[in-house]
Structures are given as structure tokens and as C-alpha cells.
Amino acid sequence: MADKHPYHHGDLRRALMDGALALVRERGLQSLSLREVASQAGVSAAAPYHHFADKAALVRALGFEALGELDRRMAFAETSAPGDPVERLVAIGSAYVRFALERPDLAALMRAPEMAEPAAAQDQPEHGESWERLVRAVVECQQAGAVAPGDPMTLAIGMWALVQGLAELLASRGADGIPGDPSAFAESVLRVMVPRATHTAPPAPIL
Amino acid sequence: MADKHPYHHGDLRRALMDGALALVRERGLQSLSLREVASQAGVSAAAPYHHFADKAALVRALGFEALGELDRRMAFAETSAPGDPVERLVAIGSAYVRFALERPDLAALMRAPEMAEPAAAQDQPEHGESWERLVRAVVECQQAGAVAPGDPMTLAIGMWALVQGLAELLASRGADGIPGDPSAFAESVLRVMVPRATHTAPPAPIL
DNA sequence: CTGCTAAGTTATCGGTGTCAAGATAGTCGC
């Protein structure tokens, strides 16, 4: 309905989002100003309110778009890392970290406080299957006997938290003091932290 | 020098920090206003600038105080969890998550964007030994043969990221859909994710 | 052509961070 006939501006909503994203990219989410976004798009300061209820709504729209891009990257990582399921799990997680390192602006939008507000549940477009993909990868690892058995939800939450913490640590906080390529380092951390299945049957049989 | 003789107000700096913390606690870091902090302390809007260069400086001071409290809790967890080094490591990590769940205000201050700015390196008071403590716990686990060998830094960063991600996931994001006590759940996740040493000597010796 | 509604405008409000200049109150040297 709103995306068909460009009345005055020609899809202003899109222009606002693009401009806002550019501003976040170059000066950070912290100093994003709705007025500046508007004036950069060549419209008055009140115009955005015909497309977004709030400044928060704009940020949420961008955040969900960022989540979509993340989902796309993780999907690509899943399909292009065949064979060993553990390698696939690592690849999925690594894609997350790489995304946060390459696009800290999008990563910041994903974890913007506006995304945690209850209003965020309303305008969520497609519910994104990132979570299902991660659980699937964990289950496949377990079926292959490569990862410790147990509730896959627990493991998946652990992996998700690990990857998210790694991303924030390396992107937002400084990636100083670690050697070489941060993304390669993150991958090695991931590889170590995957909860591998213990190869012995009982723990230390007294022989 | 500034903490000795209360000139007019009687340690206004402290009053501002306490008031600001109270405001963050009840309405969130997002809507913290320097003016409101000042007027709540019974002082004009410009008064805080004699004690903090910026609003960001106030937030950083609070953030470092929160880091100190976290450090205190992790230190307590370390000393009061003797015996099994893995249990100690889990206890330290669990203390982090519990802290973030109990005091989301302090957790938010710790990861405030102002803490990542380069200016944060200046006014850091005591450099906090949380990191050293974590590395120590990891090394002890390795010496006991309970945790996979390898660079302890890598493992410690993994644990730190895991615990940080877990805290953010459970605190900022909703802790919905997980069963029972969130902190107990986090502890179980931690326990699963600790990179245990494989109990076999070589990986599958062809016998 | 006549409504009707979406889209954009101007004007304004209350609020915010920050600074400059002045007033005030303690401390120190004499």
C-alpha cells in the first residue's frame, strides 16, 4: 500500500532508512538524529513521522534489516560448509563474528536498546530462522557423535551467547592485544569452545 | 584533593553519581538526563560540569564503579568455591551472570557505549583484576587436567565472551522460553560449555 | 470536477547538553 505509488518524494521511507544507516555508519548510532536524517533526505523535520511512529521505530526497522542480513550470511555459511557438522557449526558462528567485525554499524543496530523494548515484537517482519538453523546445526553435531549429548536448546543458547559475546568483545571493545586477524582468532576460540563429546565411555576407568 | 574538604555542597560528585545511579535504576540508562540529575541533587544544571567534563564522563565513572562491583563479586565467587577448579571456573562465570541479572542497571553501565570510547582509557581508576582472575582459573583447570590444553588466553576469552553473551541474552533480552530460574539455567549452560579435556590420549588410536 | 486521504510543511513546545560570565564561599599568605 505504501510501497506502490510514490506520492511526493518517491519512497521516502526507503530514503530515510538509507540516510539513517549512512549516518550510523559514519558517526555511530549514539549520535543519530531524526532531524538530520530528514534534512539529509531533503524533507522537513516532521516528515518522517508519516512513515515511522517514533525515532525508535526507525531504529527498529534498521535493526530488523540488519538481522535479516545476518540471517542471510549465516544461511550462506551453513550451505557452503558441508561435510563435518562441527565445521558447519563453527562456520555459522564465525559468520556472525565476521559480520559484526565487518559491519559494526549493523551490529550496533541489532543490539540497540530499542530492539529489546516490548514494541519491537509488533513490527518484526519475518521472524528469521537464524535460531532454528543454529539448533539444527547443533543437533546434527550430536547425531554425528561429535558434540556432547543433552538438551540441544541449552547448547544452542551457549553457542549463541558465545558468538554474541565474542562479536561484542572484538567489535565494540577493542580487538587489541590479540594476535593477527581478529576473525581468525574468533574462529579458533569458537573451535576450542564447541562442547565436544568425550571419547571415553566412563570417566577414568581404574585399569 | 577534591575529596577532602566539602566546599559548598559537601561532596557533590558523590551525590551526583548516586542520584544518576538511582535514575538509571528506575528508568534506564537510555533516559538519563544530566539536568535531572542536577536538579534532583538540588543544584543548577551547570554545576555538574565542575565535577565531570561531560555527561559521558559521569556515565564512565558509574561504569567503572559497576566494574568494580563486578570484580568484587567474582573475587568472592573465586574464594568461596574451593576444591574442583572447574567448579571454581563455573562459579566465577556464574557470578557474572547473576550480577547482570540482579543489577541490570549496573550491567548496562558496564557496556555503555561511553565505556568503549577512547576517552575511557584516561579515567579508569584501578585496572581491576577480573581478567587475571579468569585466566588464573583457566590455568588451574588445565593444570588439573580437567580442561583442554592450549593457549589459556584463548580459552579465557572464550569464557569471558560466553559469560558476557549469556548475561546480555538473559538480562537485556527477555529470559522467556527458558525453564525455571534464569541464573540456574545460565550455570547449566556454563557447565556444558566449559571446554573439557578429552580423556583419551591420542584421538582414536587404531588398535 | 469533487471529495478524500496520504504526504509534506510550518510553527511551536518542552527538554537536553554545553558554555560563558558573574556571584559566592571557603582557603591561604601576610
Added chain:
DNA sequence: GCGACTATCTTGACACCGATAACTTAGCAG
């Protein structure tokens, strides 16, 4: 005790921000 000095706080202002109300314009349906 007294003047100089400096730290502290106030007033007043500036520029900006998010948000709303009232008005104008543009495109479409009948």
C-alpha cells in the same frame, strides 16, 4: 584579621533534539 586566590555554584543563553498540531499540497476514486 584581611586581601588575594581559587574552587564551586548560579544565571542566562545557544543550538539542537524529539514530538505534536494545524495547515497545505498532491494524487487517486467516484
